[in-house]
Amino acid sequence: MLHLLTIDLKKLTSYRTFWVVVGLYFITLGFTTASGMEFLKWLASKGAEFGSVIKINRIPLYHFPDIWQNLIYISGFFKLILAFMVVISVTNEFTYRTIRQNIIDGLSRTEFLLSKIFTNVLLSVLSCVMIFLIVMVTGLIYTPDLELSYLFTDIGFLGAYFLEIFAFLSYTLMLGLLIQRSGLTIVILSLSFMIEFIIKANIDDYVAWAIPFFPMESISNLVAIPFPRYVFQEIQDYVSISSVAIVLCWTVAFNYLSYLKLKKSDL
Amino acid sequence: MQTVLSVKGLTKNFGKLCAVNQLNLEVKAGQVFGMLGPNGSGKTTTLGMLMGVTNPSAGEFSWFGEAPSHTIRKRIGAVLEHPIFYPYLSGQKNLELNATIKQADPANIAKVLEVVELTARKDDKYKTYSLGMKQRLAIASALVSDPEILILDEPTNGLDPMGIAEIRQIIKRIAADGKTIILASHLLDEVQKVCTHYAVLRKGQLVHSGPVDDVGRGEELVEVNAYHDDLALILQKFEGAKSVKKEGANYAVQMNDGFHSHDLNKFLFNKGIVVSYLATQKKSLEKQFLEILADNKK
Structure with missing residues (x-):
């Protein structure tokens, strides 16, 4: 496993685009999630100019245990940047035809796919580590009366976050292998949510029960939007087992389709 | 002599087109085997099937008497068609990657760079190389695992006379080491100069095979x-x-x-x-x- 991961990392770590895109991803992710309080303060000061008073400390955005769901929900939006890197990494193998040479050199097709999947796992793990550190640091700074028992009560969201990233990257890898051209893959990837939205809107009245089973929908359902709770609305403040099960099935399906495609094609 | 490669009834159809038709071949250890044929006669398709990148439609083949697998491919050094490398990596890094895939000793890299005379340019990016240097790097990558068999597909394609002579020298040196070489080419002169045996393909069919020495007889x-x-x-x-x-x-x-x-x-x-x-x-x-x-x- 380490052998295959080394192979893929050797391709990426001397590639400037990789560092630019992945660097951009982690910087944006870090800044956005860590700066929520500063944004609220700015909002409050603007509000004060117009005579309205916003008591930002009344909004427990960064308080344990709310912070887990709040930050992880926001982080989920940035996975598209990471997916672009996966698209570039896999479609490059086709444009340079290096996938062909990899196989000739003695990699099996399965091993080639695994080397890409392991990189996806690594990128997902790194995202989790990043968010874990930001949650810990900002949470400890902003939570007023810290109770240690609350610290890890909602850490389950981190697991859901891992699945969210990994499932999405698996979907990206599959698209890249099927389409093999970076431009088209990125367009289709970016439109996935919209295409699915149009389909969902049209079948809403007939088979509403089917909607949670859609791939993009189920990935979004892993971590539900948390903010309505601050205006006293009911939210889903847990990770539902059913959506985890659906996403797991999709993840297996995506990677299995990638496997079938790679197995059959002449490279 | 040990049979290195044995091909039986190998066939590849691309839709209606039959690129390789019922091909039978035997290559024995120590031979320098030339595959001749006009462009589009199925040489590269055949080699692609032998190296696992093209799925055969029918037939079978064995390397060293064993069924083909990716582990066996690690014992073969092959360059099909034009050289393929990551353009943004240096020659050295590309060879490191090849060596990692082949699980070869990284110490070989310096040696093969010396063989193809690329040591001076090893840290430059592959995309800055001239065609001749690219071809030479390809031979280096095929040699990096110290393979028992070398497969070269049109290794002198597009080179100037000096480059052709250089590549020919390298091939002869490698052959002198006792390695088995399969050389696909449409340059007959090249095959006559370096090969011991040859086969002729036409429209995917084997039309002749025998030792090169027999050519002058009669x-x-x-x-x-x-x-x-x-x-x-x-x-x-x-x-x-x-x-x-x-x-x-x-x-x-x-x-x-x-x-x-x-x-x-x-x-x-x-x-x-x-x-x-x-x-x-x-x-x-x-x-x-x-x-x-x-x-x-x-």
């Missing part, structure tokens, strides 16, 4: 000239002459089996004619190749 063709007005008539009386043709200023005599140029010389001398020009033409692989292809068109 009937001789002797070119002759002398200061004599009735030379043509006299030559036709020679019992060893199958046919006599005027070619340019000289006469080309197709000899019967067992007759050689010295017999012709003696015959003319006995008739009181002293030759001014006498040359034995060995049949070139090129001629043989064209004959084989022409025979198979019928």
